[in-house]
Amino acid sequence: MFESKNSEKNIFNLLAPWYDRFRKIVESGEIVEISQEIEKIERSNDRTLKILDVGGGTGNHWREKVSDGKDFYLLDENRSMLSHSEEEIRAIQGDAQSTPFKEKTFDVVLCVDALHHFDDRLGSLEEMDRMLKPKGKIIFVDFDPENILTRGISLIERSFGEPGTFIPLHSLKNFFEKKGYSSKLKRLNSYMYLFTFQKNDA
Numbered sequence: 498m499f500e501s502k503n504s505e506k507n508i509f510n511l512l513a514p515w516y517d518r519f520r521k522i523v524e525s526g527e528i529v530e531i532s533q534e535i536e537k538i539e540r541s542n543d544r545t546l547k548i549l550d551v552g553g554g555t556g557n558h559w560r561e562k563v564s565d566g567k568d569f570y571l572l573d574e575n576r577s578m579l580s581h582s583e584e585e586i587r588a589i590q591g592d593a594q595s596t597p598f599k600e601k602t603f604d605v606v607l608c609v610d611a612l613h614h615f616d617d618r619l620g621s622l623e624e625m626d627r628m629l630k631p632k633g634k635i636i637f638v639d640f641d642p643e644n645i646l647t648r649g650i651s652l653i654e655r656s657f658g659e660p661g662t663f664i665p666l667h668s669l670k671n672f673f674e675k676k677g678y679s680s681k682l683k684r685l686n687s688y689m690y691l692f693t694f695q696k697n698d699a
């Protein structure tokens with residue numbers, strides 16, 4: 498079984514019991530936006546969508562809107578966070594940079610408020626690309642690295658031993674465009690973005 502690094506010191510061990518209540522307070526409309534993106538993909542497919550939420554935490558806030566009627570998987574390195582997920586969610590403990598899934602498994606990969614928590618962000622992006630089916634979509638929601646609030650969040654997270662490193666949006670775009678993805682950026686508010694990348698059909 499995969500074990501997270503420094504698991505006793507991990508901030509998410511402390512947050513896990515309160516995480517869902519905290520998450521409701523900081524929700525910035527991303528659940529509606531992500532649901533709409535997924536509906537669009539659903540309309541162009543006649544099969545049940547296979548969705549993976551990477552760094553998905555407890556996964557509970559997606560359950561009603563995003564996971565109903567879909568093949569939904571939650572991957573997170575933190576056992577405490579996963580232990581607070583609903584029973585019907587398939588929760589897998591693992592590292593975003595090296596998952597147990599075969600290549601071209603998922604129609605949609607979600608990564609919400611999580612990428613800047615990963616130690617190996619580049620390796621995690623490569624892994625998302627590996628797991629995604631042709632024509633599939635990767636959806637990121639995170640804090641805008643250029644915003645002053647994000648710099649404050651980064652300092653706070655680093656003081657708790659987290660990487661707190663936010664990938665610049667142009668770097669994220671370059672990474673996926675080099676692999677032939679198309680992209681669509683949407684601002685959810687002044688400090689949060691939703692970035693969708695669609696894989697070509699090769």
Ligand SMILES: C[S@@+](CC[C@H](N)C(=O)[O-])C[C@H]1O[C@@H](n2cnc3c(N)ncnc32)[C@H](O)[C@@H]1O
Pocket residue numbers: 509520551552553554555556572573574575578591592593594608609610611614615616617
């Ligand atoms: C702020 S939480 C976000 C949880 C959820 N996506 C949400 O929107 O509420 C970040 C999550 O990333 C997870 N995480 C950090 N590093 C990870 C890694 N290398 N692989 C998988 N999960 C990781 C943490 O355990 C934590 O649950």
